[in-house]
Amino acid sequence: MPPADTTADDDTTPHGPTADGSAAPGAPALPEALDAAAARTARDGxxxxxxxxxxxxxxxxxxxxxxxxxxxxxxxxxxxxxxxxxxxxxxxxxxxxxxxxxxxxxxxxxxxxxxxxxxxxxxxxxxxxxxxxxxxxxxxxxxxxxxxxxxxxxxxxxxxxxxxxxxxxxxxxxxxxxxxxxxxxxxxxxxxxxxxxxxxxxxxxxxxxxxxxxxxxxxxxxxxxxxxxxxxxxxxxxxxxxxxxxxxxxxxxxxxxxxxxxxxxxxxxxxxxxxxxxxxxxxKHTVMDLDAWPYPKQPLVPLAESVHERMSVEIFRGCTRGCRFCQAGMITRPVRERSAEGIGAMVQKGLEATGFEEVGLLSLSSADHSEIAEVTKGLADRYEGTETGLSLPSTRVDAFNIELANELSRNGRRSGLTFAPEGGSERLRRVINKMVSEEDLIATVATAFANGWRQVKLYFMCGLPTETDEDVLQIAEMAKRVIATGRQVSGRSDIRCTVSIGGFVPKPHTPFQWAPQLSHEETDARLAKLRDAIRSDRRYGRAIGFRYHDGKPGVVEGLLSRGDRRLADVVEAVWRDGGRFDGWSEHFSYERWERVAQRVLAAHGLDVDWYTTRERDLDEVLPWDHLDSGLDKDWLWEDWQEALSGVEVDDCRWTPCFDCGVCPTTDTSIQVGPSGRPMLPLSVVRASGVLEGAGTSAGGTP
Amino acid sequence: MASRTPEGPPPPPAVQRLRLRYARRERLRFSSHRDFQRALERALRRAEVPMAYSAGFSPHPKVSYAGAAPTGSASEAEYVEIAVTARCDPERLRAALDAALPPGLDVLEVVEVPLHGATPLADLLEAGVWEVALLGVGEAEARRAVDALLAAGSAEVERVTTKGRRVLDVRPAVLRLDVVDPAAARSTTGRALAASSAASGEPCAILHLVVRHAAPAVRPDDVLTALRGVSDLAPPEAPRATRLAQGPLLEGAAAVADPLAAERGAVGV
The missing domain is CATH 3.40.50.280 (Cobalamin-binding domain)
Incomplete structure (x- = not known):
C-alpha cells in the first residue's frame, strides 16, 4: 500500500493514547487531530x-x-x-x-x-x-x-x-x-x-x-x-x-x-x-569477557511460530578464519570464547526458563571453539533420554565435525549435514581464503555417509572476485563426486546432495570492499549454465538438488551496503512508492528499486552500476572510512591484493599475528581456551513436583 | 550399511491418563490452536511432567487435542488429554502447568480418566455453549434478528477456507439462541462490556448460543453472518465471542453437561 497520503509533517499521522484509559472499547474516540495533539505533549506511554x-x-x-x-x-x-x-x-x-x-x-x-x-x-x-x-x-x-x-x-x-x-x-x-x-x-x-x-x-x-x-x-x-x-x-x-x-x-x-x-x-x-x-x-565496541555477560538468561518464548524454534547460546564471538567475503568475521574480531562452564550453565538455565526442546550452539564457526568436543559430549551426556536436541550450526568441512555431528544425533535421525565450501574451484577457494581442498571435502562426506547420514547440503556463492564460468561449473563436478562417494560408501541409492547458491555482495570492512559486484544478468547466466551442467548428467542429476535465487535482490543489497548519504533519497522514494519488507521475495520489487534509484541518482550524475559493479581503488575515500572496525585499511588492501594473486592467509589463533590491526586499535586480545573451567555437573535430579507424593517421599510408581 | 534404528529399549509406557480443561482469555484469544500446542508442549517440559512419548527417531509427547475454539474467540472450556509415565497428582499437575503457561492460557481443572476404555474426548464434546457480545447493538434489534433466524428453516452462509469458498447451512446446528439481559452475562468480556455499556449508555446485546458440533463446525462468526443475512443487523464493532462450555448434549434441554463429570472423583482414589 503506497503511503502517498502521508507526509513528514502531517499532523494527522496516527499517534497517541486514547482519550480515556478507562473508556470502554469502542467508546467514541476524540477527533484524530485532537488526539494526536494531546499525545504530542503527554507522551505518557x-x-x-x-x-x-x-x-x-x-x-x-x-x-x-x-x-x-x-x-x-x-x-x-x-x-x-x-x-x-x-x-x-x-x-x-x-x-x-x-x-x-x-x-x-x-x-x-x-x-x-x-x-x-x-x-x-x-x-x-x-x-x-x-x-x-x-x-x-x-x-x-x-x-x-x-x-x-x-x-x-x-x-x-x-x-x-x-x-x-x-x-x-x-x-x-x-x-x-x-x-x-x-x-x-x-x-x-x-x-x-x-x-x-x-x-x-x-x-x-x-x-x-x-x-x-x-x-x-x-x-x-x-x-x-x-x-x-x-x-x-x-x-x-x-x-x-x-x-x-x-x-x-x-x-x-x-x-x-x-x-x-x-x-x-x-x-x-x-x-x-x-x-x-x-x-x-x-x-566499535568490543565486549571482552563473555562469561560476564551470560545473556539472554531468560530467552523469550513466543506463542506464535518463529523462524528459530530453539534456544540459542552464543559459544564465542568473532572469527579469524579470514574468509575474505565475510563481513561478520571481519567486524567481530578478535575471537572471544565463552568457557565450557559458562556454556553449560546457560544451557541449563535457558532450558529451565523456556521448555525449548532444542539448543543451538551459535557462533560464526562453532566447531572452532577450543573446548567444543568436551562441550558437545558433556551436553549430549547430560541431556540423553530427555528428548532434548542439540544443534551446531555453522561448522566447517572436516572429519572432526562428523564426530561432533554423530555425538549430537546419538539417538536421533541423521538426515542432513551442511557444509559451505563457498567456492567451486580450488583456485577460487584460495582467492576467498576458504581453505578447504576437494579431497578434504570428499573425505568428510565419505565419513558422514558411512555414519548413516543420507543427505549433504553444500553452500556456495556466485559472483566472487576473479570468478569465471569454469569455477562455477566445478560445483557440478563436486556435487557429482559427493553422490558417487556416498553411493559407494553406503551401498545405497537414496543419497542426496543439495547445492545451494547465493549471490556474492561485496561488503564494507572486508578485503573485498573494493571489488566489483557481478551484474544480475551475468549471475543469472552463470547459474543457468551450472543448472544445465547438473541436470544433463543422467547418472547423478536426479540426486542433486539445486537451489538458488536470481541475482536481482543482491544488486539492491549491494547498492545499500556500499552506499553513501545520497542514497537516503532513494530509500525514502522507494518507501513512498510502496516499498516494504524487501527481504521477502513476495514483497520485494526489483523493478521499483531500479526505476526509483536510477531517477534519483541521475540528479548526481550517478547510477546503480556506479555503486555496485564498479571496482574501487586504494585512493578512494569510502563512505565508512571514518567508522573504525579496528581493521587497518592498508592490511585490508594487502589482503585484497593477495586474494587477487591467490595467496592464502592463516588463522591468528594458531599462527603468529598478521597485523590486521583490531587488537591494538580496540585494546583487545584473542581470548581462547581451553579455559580450564569445565562444565559443572548438574545438581542432583530432583523428583518432579507434579508426581503423587512429591515432596514427601520418592516420586511416582513407574 | 543397514538402516539405523533407535538404540535402547522402547520408551516407557503410559501409566495414567489425565484430561485438562483450560481457558484462553483476553489478548491470548488471538493465539491459534497450533500456537497453543507449542506452548503446552513447552509448558509440560518446564513443569517436568513425566510425559509418555511415541517411539521412533522423532518421539512426540502423547497429547490429544479436541475441537479448538477458532482463533480470535476466547474460551472457558477447552479440553486436552495427556498420558504420563509416572502417576501424577491432578491438582499439583494443574498448578504446575498453569504456572508454566503464560497468563491468559489458564489451566482450570485436571481429572484422571481410566487408562483404557474411557469415551474419547471428541465423542463427549457434542455441543458448545457460546456467549457473544455485540457492542453498539440494541437488545430489540438483536431480538428481531434472532427471531428471524430461529423462524427460518435454513440459513446458508458462505465461508472462505483454505480450500476455497464453501457454503454451509447454519440453522440445523443452532440448537438454541437467546438474547439475554446484559446483567446475565457470564464471560469476563461479556460482563465488562455490559458494565461499560451500562455506564456509557451505549447499547450492548448479549447472545447465548448452543451449537451442535458437526463437520464442518459452525462457528459464532457463521451464526452472526446468518443473522446479518436474515435481518439488518450490522454490529459497528467486532463481536466478542467466548465459549462458555462444551460437553455431551442433555436430551431435550439444548444444554450441555460437564464432560469431566463422569470421571471426576471416580478414578484413582
Missing part, C-alpha cells in the same frame, strides 16, 4: 491495546501483535520517576523473524535489569495491519505494553541486513516521528541504529540520530547513563546538546556532526566532524 484489538480480527496471524511471550517484561512507565530512560527496541522485520533475534533479546534484558530504565519491543507490521492502523489512527506500538513508540526516549533499531531499511521508515511514520533526523524535535525519540549493517549506516544516516558500532550490551548501558544524566539535569540545550554529549563521549556515531563532501568524479572527497570535540573516527 498509555496502552493502545484496546484500539488495536478492534483491528486484529481482520489481519493475518494476529497473535504476533499481542505480546505476552514467556519471559517478557513490562515495567511501569515511571518505574524510576521522570528520569526513567525508556527504550523501544525494534527489529525491522516481521515478528516471526525478529522475536528470536539474539541481539534484541540481550539488549532487552540488560536494559530491563536496570532499575532506572525500561525496554519494550516493536516489530514491522505487515501491510494488512499497516493499512488498518492508518485508517483508524493507531500508532506504531510495542508488543509488551502496547505503548506508542513515539512516546519513548529512544528507538533502538537492529539492522542485520540492509533490506530492513524501508521497514524502519514505515515504523517511524506510523509512530508519528519525522523520517529525517533534522526535522525531529524534543517531542520525538532519538533513533539509534546498531547491528552488522550499521557498520556502514551512511545510506540511512539522514534517518538516524545515532549509531552504535559493534557489541551493543555495554554500549546501550553507556547511552542510558548519558540520557539519564541529561534528563535529571532538566534536558539543558535540548536534543542537539544530548546528541553532542553522546557524540563527544565516543560511545556512538552521530551522523549530523560530520560533513560529507563529494568530488567531481562523484566519489567522496572528505568526511569531517563539524563540532569541537567530536572524534574524527568512531571506534
Amino acid at each position: 498509555r496502552s493502545v491495546l484496546h484500539r488495536l484489538e478492534a483491528l486484529l480480527p481482520r489481519v493475518s496471524k494476529p497473535v504476533q501483535y499481542v505480546g505476552g511471550e514467556l519471559n517478557a517484561t513490562t515495567k511501569e512507565w515511571d518505574c524510576a520517576g521522570p528520569a526513567t530512560v525508556r527504550w523501544a527496541l525494534m527489529y525491522p522485520d516481521a515478528y516471526e523473524v525478529g522475536v528470536p533475534n539474539q541481539g534484541v533479546m540481550i539488549l532487552y534484558e540488560v536494559l530491563n535489569e536496570r532499575v532506572d530504565a525500561l525496554a519494550e519491543r516493536t516489530y514491522a507490521v505487515w501491510p494488512d495491519l499497516e493499512a488498518l492502523m492508518r485508517e483508524h489512527g493507531v500508532p506504531q506500538f510495542t508488543v509488551d505494553g502496547h505503548r506508542p513508540v513515539g512516546d519513548f526516549d529512544l528507538l533502538g533499531v537492529s539492522f542485520a541486513t540492509e533490506l530492513g531499511y524501508t521497514n524502519l521508515l514505515t515504523a517511524l511514520d506510523l509512530a508519528g516521528v519525522p523520517l529525517r533526523s533534522a526535522e525531529r524535535t524534543e517531542e520525538h525519540p532519538l533513533v539509534v541504529a546498531g547491528g552488522h549493517a550499521a557498520f556502514n549506516p551512511e545510506p540511512v544516516a539522514d534517518f538516524l540520530d545515532a549509531v552504535v558500532l559493534g557489541d551493543g550490551e555495554q554500549a546501550v548501558l553507556a547511552v542510558t547513563d548519558l540520557v539519564r544524566a541529561f534528563k535529571e539535569e532538566g534536558s539543558p540545550g535540548g536534543r542537539e546538546e544530548l546528541l553532542l554529549r553522546l557524540a563527544r563521549s565516543g560511545v556512538v556515531y552521530v551522523p549530523r556532526f560530520y560533513d560529507v563532501a563529494y568530488g567531481d568524479d562523484g566519489a567522496l572527497a572528505s568526511v569531517a566532524p563539524n563540532r569541537d570535540g567530536v572524534p574524527w573516527r568512531v571506534v
Whole structure:
C-alpha cells in the first residue's frame, strides 16, 4: 500500500493514547487531530491495546501483535520517576523473524535489569495491519505494553541486513516521528541504529540520530547513563546538546556532526566532524569477557511460530578464519570464547526458563571453539533420554565435525549435514581464503555417509572476485563426486546432495570492499549454465538438488551496503512508492528499486552500476572510512591484493599475528581456551513436583 | 550399511491418563490452536511432567487435542488429554502447568480418566455453549434478528477456507439462541462490556448460543453472518465471542453437561 497520503509533517499521522484509559472499547474516540495533539505533549506511554484489538480480527496471524511471550517484561512507565530512560527496541522485520533475534533479546534484558530504565519491543507490521492502523489512527506500538513508540526516549533499531531499511521508515511514520533526523524535535525519540549493517549506516544516516558500532550490551548501558544524566539535569540545550554529549563521549556515531563532501568524479572527497570535540573516527565496541555477560538468561518464548524454534547460546564471538567475503568475521574480531562452564550453565538455565526442546550452539564457526568436543559430549551426556536436541550450526568441512555431528544425533535421525565450501574451484577457494581442498571435502562426506547420514547440503556463492564460468561449473563436478562417494560408501541409492547458491555482495570492512559486484544478468547466466551442467548428467542429476535465487535482490543489497548519504533519497522514494519488507521475495520489487534509484541518482550524475559493479581503488575515500572496525585499511588492501594473486592467509589463533590491526586499535586480545573451567555437573535430579507424593517421599510408581 | 534404528529399549509406557480443561482469555484469544500446542508442549517440559512419548527417531509427547475454539474467540472450556509415565497428582499437575503457561492460557481443572476404555474426548464434546457480545447493538434489534433466524428453516452462509469458498447451512446446528439481559452475562468480556455499556449508555446485546458440533463446525462468526443475512443487523464493532462450555448434549434441554463429570472423583482414589 503506497503511503502517498502521508507526509513528514502531517499532523494527522496516527499517534497517541486514547482519550480515556478507562473508556470502554469502542467508546467514541476524540477527533484524530485532537488526539494526536494531546499525545504530542503527554507522551505518557498509555496502552493502545484496546484500539488495536478492534483491528486484529481482520489481519493475518494476529497473535504476533499481542505480546505476552514467556519471559517478557513490562515495567511501569515511571518505574524510576521522570528520569526513567525508556527504550523501544525494534527489529525491522516481521515478528516471526525478529522475536528470536539474539541481539534484541540481550539488549532487552540488560536494559530491563536496570532499575532506572525500561525496554519494550516493536516489530514491522505487515501491510494488512499497516493499512488498518492508518485508517483508524493507531500508532506504531510495542508488543509488551502496547505503548506508542513515539512516546519513548529512544528507538533502538537492529539492522542485520540492509533490506530492513524501508521497514524502519514505515515504523517511524506510523509512530508519528519525522523520517529525517533534522526535522525531529524534543517531542520525538532519538533513533539509534546498531547491528552488522550499521557498520556502514551512511545510506540511512539522514534517518538516524545515532549509531552504535559493534557489541551493543555495554554500549546501550553507556547511552542510558548519558540520557539519564541529561534528563535529571532538566534536558539543558535540548536534543542537539544530548546528541553532542553522546557524540563527544565516543560511545556512538552521530551522523549530523560530520560533513560529507563529494568530488567531481562523484566519489567522496572528505568526511569531517563539524563540532569541537567530536572524534574524527568512531571506534566499535568490543565486549571482552563473555562469561560476564551470560545473556539472554531468560530467552523469550513466543506463542506464535518463529523462524528459530530453539534456544540459542552464543559459544564465542568473532572469527579469524579470514574468509575474505565475510563481513561478520571481519567486524567481530578478535575471537572471544565463552568457557565450557559458562556454556553449560546457560544451557541449563535457558532450558529451565523456556521448555525449548532444542539448543543451538551459535557462533560464526562453532566447531572452532577450543573446548567444543568436551562441550558437545558433556551436553549430549547430560541431556540423553530427555528428548532434548542439540544443534551446531555453522561448522566447517572436516572429519572432526562428523564426530561432533554423530555425538549430537546419538539417538536421533541423521538426515542432513551442511557444509559451505563457498567456492567451486580450488583456485577460487584460495582467492576467498576458504581453505578447504576437494579431497578434504570428499573425505568428510565419505565419513558422514558411512555414519548413516543420507543427505549433504553444500553452500556456495556466485559472483566472487576473479570468478569465471569454469569455477562455477566445478560445483557440478563436486556435487557429482559427493553422490558417487556416498553411493559407494553406503551401498545405497537414496543419497542426496543439495547445492545451494547465493549471490556474492561485496561488503564494507572486508578485503573485498573494493571489488566489483557481478551484474544480475551475468549471475543469472552463470547459474543457468551450472543448472544445465547438473541436470544433463543422467547418472547423478536426479540426486542433486539445486537451489538458488536470481541475482536481482543482491544488486539492491549491494547498492545499500556500499552506499553513501545520497542514497537516503532513494530509500525514502522507494518507501513512498510502496516499498516494504524487501527481504521477502513476495514483497520485494526489483523493478521499483531500479526505476526509483536510477531517477534519483541521475540528479548526481550517478547510477546503480556506479555503486555496485564498479571496482574501487586504494585512493578512494569510502563512505565508512571514518567508522573504525579496528581493521587497518592498508592490511585490508594487502589482503585484497593477495586474494587477487591467490595467496592464502592463516588463522591468528594458531599462527603468529598478521597485523590486521583490531587488537591494538580496540585494546583487545584473542581470548581462547581451553579455559580450564569445565562444565559443572548438574545438581542432583530432583523428583518432579507434579508426581503423587512429591515432596514427601520418592516420586511416582513407574 | 543397514538402516539405523533407535538404540535402547522402547520408551516407557503410559501409566495414567489425565484430561485438562483450560481457558484462553483476553489478548491470548488471538493465539491459534497450533500456537497453543507449542506452548503446552513447552509448558509440560518446564513443569517436568513425566510425559509418555511415541517411539521412533522423532518421539512426540502423547497429547490429544479436541475441537479448538477458532482463533480470535476466547474460551472457558477447552479440553486436552495427556498420558504420563509416572502417576501424577491432578491438582499439583494443574498448578504446575498453569504456572508454566503464560497468563491468559489458564489451566482450570485436571481429572484422571481410566487408562483404557474411557469415551474419547471428541465423542463427549457434542455441543458448545457460546456467549457473544455485540457492542453498539440494541437488545430489540438483536431480538428481531434472532427471531428471524430461529423462524427460518435454513440459513446458508458462505465461508472462505483454505480450500476455497464453501457454503454451509447454519440453522440445523443452532440448537438454541437467546438474547439475554446484559446483567446475565457470564464471560469476563461479556460482563465488562455490559458494565461499560451500562455506564456509557451505549447499547450492548448479549447472545447465548448452543451449537451442535458437526463437520464442518459452525462457528459464532457463521451464526452472526446468518443473522446479518436474515435481518439488518450490522454490529459497528467486532463481536466478542467466548465459549462458555462444551460437553455431551442433555436430551431435550439444548444444554450441555460437564464432560469431566463422569470421571471426576471416580478414578484413582
